Amino acid sequence: MATRKNAAASPQTHAEPPITGRLGPAEREESWKRLEAETFDVVVVGGGVVGVGAALDAATRGLRVALVEARDLASGTSSRSSKLFHGGLRYLEQLEFGLVREALRERELMLTRIAPHLVKPVAFLYPLTNRVWERPYTAAGLFMYDTMGGARSVPGQKHLTRAGAQRLVPALKRDALIGGIRYYDAQADDARHTMMVGRTAAHYGAVVRTSTQVVGFLREADRVSGVRVRDVEDGREVDVRAHAVINATGVWTDELQRLSGSRGRFRVRASKGVHIVVPRDRIVAEAGMILRTEKSVLFVIPWRNHWIVGTTDTDWNLDLAHPAATKHDIDYILEHVNSVLATPLTHEDIEGVYAGLRPLLAGESDSTSKLSREHAVARVAPGLVAIAGGKYTTYRVMGADAVDAAHVDLPGRIQPSITDKVPLVGADGYHALVNQADQLAAKHGLHPYRVRHLLDRYGSLVHEVLSLAADNPELLKPIPASPDYLQVEAVYAVSHEGAMHLEDVLTRRTRISIEYAHRGVDSAEAVARLVAPVLGWDEDTIKREVEVYNARVESERTSQTKADDQAADAVRAAAPEARPQLTEPVS
Structure with missing residues (x-):
């Protein structure tokens, strides 16, 4: 053209x-x-x-x-998904072959060309529970998955006996499966x-x-x-x-x-999906899991030092900006995952909870x-x-x-x-920097593990991030109460990544709000003071930002004790907005 x-x-x-x-x-x-x-x-x-x-x-x-x-x-x-780049294995059952093929092609592009610094392969176990039909049926589906493009940059399916499946996922009850199939998809921090x-x-x-x-x-x-x-x-x-x-x-x-x-x-219809986050040591496994439920599937997804478990699928007709998870949602997830775990999860194990809305297409008639x-x-x-x-x-x-x-x-x-x-910024040069991680770590006085973590968040922009600490080595220390992140990352979030409020940093540029039991409250003031010079905040603004963030966390915690959507929504919607002049309808 x-x-x-x-x-x-x-x-x-x-x-x-x-x-x-x-x-x-x-x-x-x-x-x-x-x-x-x-x-x-x-x-x-x-x-x-x-x-x-x-x-x-x-x-x-x-x-x-x-x-x-x-x-x-x-x-x-886009910050509240299951954080997977996947073909949608369950869509094969719905005979949506075109959708699966398209998604697998996109997954391959992300892994190899567009975002190799952000999108990574992840292994899943599909537990088998029926001796007669399930293995050949599932194997046929996964074969299609692989041949449609699923097994180019990731390994193809591997069949496991019960003993092999339990070696991969020791957390499973012995009577929860008769064997399994390991397959691969990919994941990314969606907000990043x-x-x-x-x-x-x-x-x-x-x-x-x-x-x-x-x-x-x-x-x-x-x-x-x-x-x-x-x-x-x-x-x-x-x-x-x-x-x-x-x-x-x-x-x-x-x-x-x-x-x-x-x-x-x-028309667009909102469907609420809730996920919980638990520590990695609560589920002993070397791979994630995909479990069937009576309505859909439940994922147990490796997430750095954590597991993400979800999701739910219910209509939502309330506040679109702040969908609220209820106690019923959380109980549903715990009930289904505990049906296969030898050591069940409890509410006390939960570090974070998040709820998102899927924009599903609807016809003219709801019925x-x-x-x-x-x-x-x-x-x-x-x-x-x-x-x-x-x-x-x-x-x-x-x-x-x-x-x-x-x-x-x-x-x-x-x-x-x-x-x-077109690769995303940070993709070019990423693979070479991974090989140079030890030298980069020595240059900046960091552990190589820390540098690899930074590379998987910023790719080749890591030099830009670390340069902010050239005149202030203190920025290379961890964020108080959130040791997975460095202080320089909070500064970079506002200087280069468009974050404008404390919640932007704690909820999306980092995932502190779901990865720590304190949900960011214990880090809030320290982070606010780190970003204040870049954003021009005075003491009153720092105080307001911390208060608004803490009120958000408290409203979310309280909403998650409520039995139904209406009660949870009323609590969550009462929290103040970080952006003072936002009005409805929002864009």
């Missing part, structure tokens, strides 16, 4: 973007000026993985792009991956701005011509002009659709809807495209589809998508 005319002379190229797509306070102010001054080809609304994926896709096609997000990158569904996609979009010239809420739509005659946005930190508003707007707001799709005044082509993990994209009005549904693993395909749908509103012709060839 032909290249867009005059792209080199467009306003977007007036300054070279920072080499790593830095998202810091200075870049934030510059991005506001660009939102006001430029006319964009595409404005993407929503900073979840689909939104940042669409922004990266558009930017790498040579389009002028802006992305706005009301809260933080990955603040919704989403943020890195956003930074990569910024690296290729996109405006990426959080705490920037869409409060209205601009129109010229019958077409959408942009959005009006509010900076929810200080209340400023500005009109952002664009040839096309992409609504990538996930479970907020319908709300934004109503704000635009256009009738949607599809006849067939909810799906397929995604849908539609040009709902001239100048306005909506995309929803899908699964985290296929975010790149979804982003490309959204930009393709917007092309009719763009002047000139556009290049095809190339994001299957």
